[in-house]
Amino acid sequence: MLMGTAVSLNVAMGMLLEGAKMTVVLSVLSIILGLLVGLPVAIMETYGGKVLRYMAMLYEGTLRGIPLLAIYMVIFFSMPLLTGIGLPAFWAAVIGLGMRSSAYQSQIFRSTIQAVGAGQIEAAYSLGMSKLETLRHIVLPQAMRMAVPAWMNEYVIVLKDTSIALAIGIVELTRQAQYLVSITGEPFRYYGLAAFLYLVMVLPLTYLAGALAKKYGIKGTGGTSNVRI
Amino acid sequence: MKKKFGEKTVLEGVSFSVKMGETKVIIGPSGAGKSTLLRCINRLVEPDEGEIIFDGINVLSKDVDIRKIRARIGFVFQHFNLFKHLTAVENVKIGPKVVKGLSDEEAERIAIKALKAVHLEEDAFEKYPAELSGGQQQRVAIARALAMEPDIILFDEPTSALDPQLAGEVLDVMRELARKKVTMLVVTHEIGFALNAADEVLFFYNGRIWERGEPRELLYKPKREETKSFLKRIADLSL
Amino acid sequence: MRNITAYLSVVLVVSLLLAVASSGCIGTGTTQEKVLVVGTSADFPPFEYKNASNGQITGFDIDLIKLVAKKMGYDRVEIKDMDFDSLIPALQAGKVDVVIAGMTITPEREKVVDFSIPYWEADQAVLVRKGSGIKVSSVEDLKGKKIGVEKGTTGAIYVKKHLGNSSTIKEYPTYVAAIEALLNGQVDAVVLDSPVAEMFSKKYNSVEIVYTIKTGEHYGIAVKKGNKKLLDGINKALKEIMNSPEWNKLVEKYFGS
Numbered sequence: 009m010l011m012g013t014a015v016s017l018n019v020a021m022g023m024l025l026e027g028a029k030m031t032v033v034l035s036v037l038s039i040i041l042g043l044l045v046g047l048p049v050a051i052m053e054t055y056g057g058k059v060l061r062y063m064a065m066l067y068e069g070t071l072r073g074i075p076l077l078a079i080y081m082v083i084f085f086s087m088p089l090l091t092g093i094g095l096p097a098f099w100a101a102v103i104g105l106g107m108r109s110s111a112y113q114s115q116i117f118r119s120t121i122q123a124v125g126a127g128q129i130e131a132a133y134s135l136g137m138s139k140l141e142t143l144r145h146i147v148l149p150q151a152m153r154m155a156v157p158a159w160m161n162e163y164v165i166v167l168k169d170t171s172i173a174l175a176i177g178i179v180e181l182t183r184q185a186q187y188l189v190s191i192t193g194e195p196f197r198y199y200g201l202a203a204f205l206y207l208v209m210v211l212p213l214t215y216l217a218g219a220l221a222k223k224y225g226i227k228g229t230g231g232t233s234n235v236r237i
Numbered sequence: 238m239k240k241k242f243g244e245k246t247v248l249e250g251v252s253f254s255v256k257m258g259e260t261k262v263i264i265g266p267s268g269a270g271k272s273t274l275l276r277c278i279n280r281l282v283e284p285d286e287g288e289i290i291f292d293g294i295n296v297l298s299k300d301v302d303i304r305k306i307r308a309r310i311g312f313v314f315q316h317f318n319l320f321k322h323l324t325a326v327e328n329v330k331i332g333p334k335v336v337k338g339l340s341d342e343e344a345e346r347i348a349i350k351a352l353k354a355v356h357l358e359e360d361a362f363e364k365y366p367a368e369l370s371g372g373q374q375q376r377v378a379i380a381r382a383l384a385m386e387p388d389i390i391l392f393d394e395p396t397s398a399l400d401p402q403l404a405g406e407v408l409d410v411m412r413e414l415a416r417k418k419v420t421m422l423v424v425t426h427e428i429g430f431a432l433n434a435a436d437e438v439l440f441f442y443n444g445r446i447w448e449r450g451e452p453r454e455l456l457y458k459p460k461r462e463e464t465k466s467f468l469k470r471i472a473d474l475s476l
Numbered sequence: 477m478r479n480i481t482a483y484l485s486v487v488l489v490v491s492l493l494l495a496v497a498s499s500g501c502i503g504t505g506t507t508q509e510k511v512l513v514v515g516t517s518a519d520f521p522p523f524e525y526k527n528a529s530n531g532q533i534t535g536f537d538i539d540l541i542k543l544v545a546k547k548m549g550y551d552r553v554e555i556k557d558m559d560f561d562s563l564i565p566a567l568q569a570g571k572v573d574v575v576i577a578g579m580t581i582t583p584e585r586e587k588v589v590d591f592s593i594p595y596w597e598a599d600q601a602v603l604v605r606k607g608s609g610i611k612v613s614s615v616e617d618l619k620g621k622k623i624g625v626e627k628g629t630t631g632a633i634y635v636k637k638h639l640g641n642s643s644t645i646k647e648y649p650t651y652v653a654a655i656e657a658l659l660n661g662q663v664d665a666v667v668l669d670s671p672v673a674e675m676f677s678k679k680y681n682s683v684e685i686v687y688t689i690k691t692g693e694h695y696g697i698a699v700k701k702g703n704k705k706l707l708d709g710i711n712k713a714l715k716e717i718m719n720s721p722e723w724n725k726l727v728e729k730y731f732g733s
Binding site (some may be wrong): 015019020023026063081084085088094097145153159174175176177184186187188190191193225 | 513517519520525526528529531556557558559561562565566568569570571628
C-alpha cells in the first residue's frame with residue numbers, strides 16, 4: 009500500500025545522508041575490527057605451530073563459509089537464547105561484519121605474507137634477527153603494502169554489505185531509501201539516489217588506493233597492482 | 238674452528254677448519270652439498286649430527302642462542318636477498334639497528350662506511366633494490382654483512398646469478414676483503430678468484446671433501462680423477 | 477618511530493569512532509520505567525512508515541500499539557525497526573516484546589509465535605451509494621460496473637485480476653478520492669479494506685457495505701510463544717480500544733484523509 013506522499017529533496021537527502029553516516033561508521037569499525045583480528049589470524053596461519061595453524065584455518069574457513077546474514081542471526085538472535093548475553097544491534101552488526109571481514113582479510117594477508125620471499129627471511133635470520141623481529145621489520149612492512157589494493161577492495165565489499173545489517177535492525181543507507189520508497193512510491197528516484205551515494209562513498213577510495221599505492225608501494229617492484237573495485 | 242657433519246647423503250662426514258684472517262674456497266659440482274654446508278654453519282639448516290665449533294662455542298649445543306652466533310657470521314646469498322622495501326642504506330643499517338640495538342645515527346655511519354667499502358656509487362645509496370643492477374645489489378648485500386662486523390663471512394655462490402661483467406665488480410670487492418684479512422668461506426665456481434685469493438681450496442664431491450690443498454697445487458695439479466674432470470668442465474665452460 | 481605513530485593514529489581513530497557510535501547506540505537508562513519494546517518493519521504505509529518530516533516511525537500500527545501499551549500501564553513504547561523477516565526471530569530471542577507490522581495471522585506463524593485477536597481484517601468490502609439498488613452476492617455481480625479503488629491496494633489488485641476484462645476500473649490516489657468519486661456518481665462501487673469501509677459508512681450516511689470479499693488476511697499482534705500474560709493483556713486492551721470511539725478516530729487518521 010503506497011501513500012504517494014511527496015517528500016522534498018532536502019528532507020529526502022537528509023534521511024539518506026543519515027543512513028550514509030551509519031553505513032560509513034559501521035563499515036569503518038568493521039574493517040578495523042577485521043584488520044585487528046584478521047592480521048593475527050594470517051600470522052598464525054603462516055608462522056604458527058600445527059595447532060595454531062589449524063585453529064586459524066578453522067576460524068577462517070568457518071566464517072568464509074557462512075553467509076553474513078546467518079552470522080548476524082547467530083550473533084544477534086541465537087547467542088542471547090544460548091548464553092543469555094545479548095548485544096545491542098549496532099555492536100552485533102560491527103562484530104558480525106568485522107569477523108566475516110577478518111576471515112577475508114586473513115586470506116589477503118596470508119597470501120601477501122607468503123609472497124615475501126623465503127630468501128629475505130633467511131637473510132634476516134642470518135643477520136641474527138628473531139622470528140618476531142623478522143616479521144616486524146621485514147615481512148609485515150612488505151606484506152601490508154602489497155595488501156593495499158586487495159584491502160581497499162575488501163573495504164568496498166564491507167561498505168556494500170552493511171545493508172545486510174538491516175536484518176537486525178540497523179538503519180543505514182538502503183533502509184532509509186526503503187522508507188522513502190514506501191511513503192512516496194518512487195523506487196527509481198530514491199534507490200537511484202542511494203546508489204549514487206554509495207558510488208560517492210566508493211569512488212574516492214579508488215583514488216585513495218591509487219595514491220596509497222604510489223606513496224607506500226615498494227619502489228620499482230610494481231608490488232602494488234591496479235585496484236579493482 | 239672445527240666443524241663436523243653427518244647429514245643424510247648431502248653431507249657425509251665433512252671436517253675442516255677456517256682460521257682467523259683466512260679465505261677458504263669450496264668448489265665442486267652442484268649437488269655436492271656445498272650450499273647445505275654453509276647453511277648448516279649458521280643453522281639455517283639443522284645438521285643431523287656432528288659439531289661446529291665457532292670461537293670455542295659449540296654452535297649446535299642446545300643452550301646456545303643461535304641469533305647471537307648468526308650476528309657474528311655474515312652470509313651473502315646467490316640471489317642477494319636484499320630487503321625489497323628498504324633502500325640500500327636502510328638494508329645495511331637494519332642489522333646494526335635491530336640486532337645490535339645501535340642508534341639511528343650510529344647505524345647510518347656504519348652503513349655508509351660499509352657501502353663505501355664495497356664501492357657502491359653514492360647516487361645508489363638511497364635507491365631501492367629493484368632500482369639497482371645485480372652487481373650493485375650483491376655489493377649492498379656484502380655491505381649488509383660487513384656492517385655487522387662479523388668474525389667470518391660465508392659466501393654462497395655470490396656471482397652465479399650475475400653476468401661476467403657484473404660478477405667482476407663483486408669479485409673485486411671480495412679480493413679486496415681477502416687482502417684486508419677478512420675471514421671468508423666462499424662457495425664459488427670462479428677458479429680465478431680461488432687462485433689468487435684463497436689460502437686453501439676444498440673440492441667437494443658426493444657430500445665429502447674429495448681433495449684439498451693450496452690453490453695452485455689443487456687447481457693445476459689435481460690428484461684425483463673427479464677433480465680433474467670437474468676442473469676441465471669448468472675450464473671448457475669459461476672458454 | 478613511524479610505526480608507532482601509525483599505530484597510535486589507528487588506536488585514536490578507533491576510539492573516536494567507538495565514542496561516536498556508542499553515543500548514538502548505548503543509552504538505555506536504568507530507571508524503573510516500564511517500557512514495551514515493539515518490533516516493526518517500517519516500510520508498509522500507512523500501517524508503519526517513517527514520517528519524512530520528523531524522522532519518526534509512525535503509522536496506524538504504531539499509534540495502536542501505543543494505545544494498547546498505555547492501557548496496559550506501560551510508561552512508553554520503544555520502536556525497533558528491522559527487516560520483516562527478522563521480526564519473528566527477534567521476538568523469539570527476546571529482542572522485542574511484541575511485533576506489530578501488518579502481520580497476517582497464518583498457521584505457519586502460529587506454530588512459532590502467539591497472535592492476539594485480529595485487529596485488522598483486510599477483507600475487501602464493496603461500498604455503494606445507498607439507494608443505488610446495486611445488489612452484490614458474489615464478485616460476478618460487479619461485472620460491467622464502474623469500480624473505484626485506491627491505487628496499489630489489495631482491493632485494486634483483486635478487482636484488476638478478477639474483473640479487469642469485464643468492468644471499468646478507476647484508480648485513485650487515496651481512498652477519500654475514490655469515495656468522492658462514488659458520491660459524485662463517477663463510479664458505481666468502491667472496493668476497499670473492510671475496516672476502512674466501515675469507518676466511511678459511519679462517516680457518510682449515504683454509502684453502505686453490500687458485500688465482503690473474504691481474503692482471509694487478518695492482522696494480529698505477535699508475542700513470544702507461551703507469553704500468555706502479555707497476550708491476555710494485549711487482547712483485553714485491543715477489545716476495549718476497538719469498541720471505543722478511539723478506534724474510528726485512528727482508522728480515519730490513517731485511511732480517511
